[in-house]
Amino acid sequence: MGKSIVERAYYLMKLGRVFEERAKEEYMKGNIAGFLHLAIGEEAVHVGATLAFGKGDLFVHYREHVWALARGMSPKTVMAELFGKKTGVSKGKGGSMHLFDPAFNFYGGNAIVGAHLPHAVGAAYARKYLGHSEGVLVAFGDGATNAGNYYESLNLASLWELPVLFLNENNFYAIGTRVDRASAVKELYKKAKEFMPAVRIDGMNFFEVFDAVSKAKEYIETEGKPYYIEALTYRYEPHSMSDPGDYRSPRELKVFHDKDPVEFLKKEGIKRGLLTQEFIKQIDERVEKEVEEAVQFALKSPEPEDKELYTDIFCEVCTDVVP
Amino acid sequence: MLYREALNKALDEMMEKDETVVILGEDVGFYGGNYRVTEGLYAKYGEKRAIDTPIAENSIVGNAIGMAIGGLRPVAEIMTVNFILIAMDQIVNQMAKLRYMSGGKVELPMVVRTPQGVSKQLAAQHSQSLERFFTSTPGLITMVASDATAAYYGLKYAIELDDPVIFLEHELLYPMKMEIQERKDFDPFKADVVKEGKDITVVSYLKMLHDTLQAVSVIEKELGVSVEVINLHSLNPLDMETISKSVKKTGRFVIVTEEPKTGSFAGEIVSKVTEELFYQLDAPPLRICGEDVPTPYNRKLELLSIPTPDKIAKQIIYWGRENGI
Ligand SMILES: Cc1ncc(C[n+]2csc(CCOP(=O)(O)OP(=O)(O)O)c2C)c(N)n1
Ligand SMILES: [Mg+2]
Numbered sequence: 053m054g055k056s057i058v059e060r061a062y063y064l065m066k067l068g069r070v071f072e073e074r075a076k077e078e079y080m081k082g083n084i085a086g087f088l089h090l091a092i093g094e095e096a097v098h099v100g101a102t103l104a105f106g107k108g109d110l111f112v113h114y115r116e117h118v119w120a121l122a123r124g125m126s127p128k129t130v131m132a133e134l135f136g137k138k139t140g141v142s143k144g145k146g147g148s149m150h151l152f153d154p155a156f157n158f159y160g161g162n163a164i165v166g167a168h169l170p171h172a173v174g175a176a177y178a179r180k181y182l183g184h185s186e187g188v189l190v191a192f193g194d195g196a197t198n199a200g201n202y203y204e205s206l207n208l209a210s211l212w213e214l215p216v217l218f219l220n221e222n223n224f225y226a227i228g229t230r231v232d233r234a235s236a237v238k239e240l241y242k243k244a245k246e247f248m249p250a251v252r253i254d255g256m257n258f259f260e261v262f263d264a265v266s267k268a269k270e271y272i273e274t275e276g277k278p279y280y281i282e283a284l285t286y287r288y289e290p291h292s293m294s295d296p297g298d299y300r301s302p303r304e305l306k307v308f309h310d311k312d313p314v315e316f317l318k319k320e321g322i323k324r325g326l327l328t329q330e331f332i333k334q335i336d337e338r339v340e341k342e343v344e345e346a347v348q349f350a351l352k353s354p355e356p357e358d359k360e361l362y363t364d365i366f367c368e369v370c371t372d373v374v375p
Numbered sequence: 376m377l378y379r380e381a382l383n384k385a386l387d388e389m390m391e392k393d394e395t396v397v398i399l400g401e402d403v404g405f406y407g408g409n410y411r412v413t414e415g416l417y418a419k420y421g422e423k424r425a426i427d428t429p430i431a432e433n434s435i436v437g438n439a440i441g442m443a444i445g446g447l448r449p450v451a452e453i454m455t456v457n458f459i460l461i462a463m464d465q466i467v468n469q470m471a472k473l474r475y476m477s478g479g480k481v482e483l484p485m486v487v488r489t490p491q492g493v494s495k496q497l498a499a500q501h502s503q504s505l506e507r508f509f510t511s512t513p514g515l516i517t518m519v520a521s522d523a524t525a526a527y528y529g530l531k532y533a534i535e536l537d538d539p540v541i542f543l544e545h546e547l548l549y550p551m552k553m554e555i556q557e558r559k560d561f562d563p564f565k566a567d568v569v570k571e572g573k574d575i576t577v578v579s580y581l582k583m584l585h586d587t588l589q590a591v592s593v594i595e596k597e598l599g600v601s602v603e604v605i606n607l608h609s610l611n612p613l614d615m616e617t618i619s620k621s622v623k624k625t626g627r628f629v630i631v632t633e634e635p636k637t638g639s640f641a642g643e644i645v646s647k648v649t650e651e652l653f654y655q656l657d658a659p660p661l662r663i664c665g666e667d668v669p670t671p672y673n674r675k676l677e678l679l680s681i682p683t684p685d686k687i688a689k690q691i692i693y694w695g696r697e698n699g700i
Binding site: 085086087136137142144145146147149150162163164165166195196198199200226227228229233234235299355356358360361362365 | 401402405406409427428429430431433434457458461495496497498499500501666668669671672673674675676679680
């Protein structure tokens, strides 16, 4: 793996980490409201997968800030969206759970568990039909693997031979329900194995995620068929800001904190001679600055105007005919 | 006590009394419910009666139907109304129709509880009032619990009933402090006149009932009238008798709901009032509803999208003046 990829990964993972820690603070201050789902602890999956996957369409669920940043969306417009400002990626109408930007092939930000899996299958169909070579990546939690949408999507992607990478982020919990209390099959990748190649990887390890997704991308784009990765990961924070999160033991938390993906990348990167202390220091400073700028941008941005309540419901044609 | 504790008390007492009563849903057991409505029931009644399900709403309702057929009295919780849409096939094609299609032979003593409405900045997919879909489906009873009394007695009534009930709560009511009034004869199919008045009838339920009550004194002062407020406990069947009695007295009818206006349940109730009481009306009926937009995240826009006490007062005052009050 090249030095530049690892450097980029460290920058994005650190950016995601600092961005979300700051988002949490801003939530406590009242600048952000509603449901805020943090992905602190899951950065290696979000960044590793995004970097390895290239430009293809991304469909992800509501825990998506780091995905968006990794895709190259600006920390400023993402933070502004969290603040509900006019300058936000979704003009302040969507908030934390609904980041969308087709310019980045980024399609949410979906807050209905499992609902975006069929979208990914449909998008892959359309892209293939229109002669594009890029595959589609859909990421979803362990909780989503028990929904009807999940099985329907695996079946169709396989039946129709579509280039979809199903990326299951198994962080062991769906709100307060541990994965083994909700899924009859405990190793989740096995729930896909009959439909497509399926593997389980360590999602705290950037290198492993990057390699697995690179391989998967190669497979779906050359074979034109789906592939499945279960990445074992962990969210250090509660499900959202409104979850007390008291269903996890301190011991369990420690086990996963010891595998902190950002720390791991730092250590491993230095060991492999791909990162230097000097570079890390530079990045850490740059990231602090960028996040501070993002917050200032969000704070200074205007609220959407009142008339925005009625815009973006329909295209212009219908906006003209609907009173 | 809190509104959510009144619901909890109803569930607890029914589970205590009848061992065929079970609850099921996402995080209702071990976790105690996302809004803490089912807190303590898992510890008290065990995992066979406080059943944690995966995220599979279609199965939650479908399984509850099967449980009811199999001899239990299930109370399914759908975490919020937004996710009930995944179970709409089970609700509309199955739950609402089995009694009728079977010539009355299959009975479904079951309840589907769920909170609806705009909470605070939860955005479009988590901020909806969907009563219209239930009230317009023949074969469904749609109850609403606007206060602790209706929550407690209404839910017990729903669980004892041999018909399927959609039981709607509101996310913002859960943490509100209120008491259960002693009402042994509580009948959810009879509406309550919560405030008497003689000039304007205002009907509401759930969060909007509270907002309406807050608006009343301003309206009375500005228009120099007295307002009668009716609290519905059931949307379908609807207690037209209480409404009719009130409108015959006041000659003016207003309905306040949080749902978007077009196609709303509010529209249905206005149709009924117009059909039945046309010649009693001294002013056109007024609907105060949410705007016809998906709910925005931004707080300012969110508040513009739904009625608030202030907007309710302003709209009624304006309408009153336009209509010669
Ligand atoms: C259809 C549906 N049902 C319920 C919910 C409420 N809900 C939001 S997140 C969540 C847990 C999802 O867990 P998982 O899929 O593991 O994703 P994670 O939050 O761990 O990233 C639930 C039940 C929802 N948003 N959509
Ligand atoms: Mg999870």
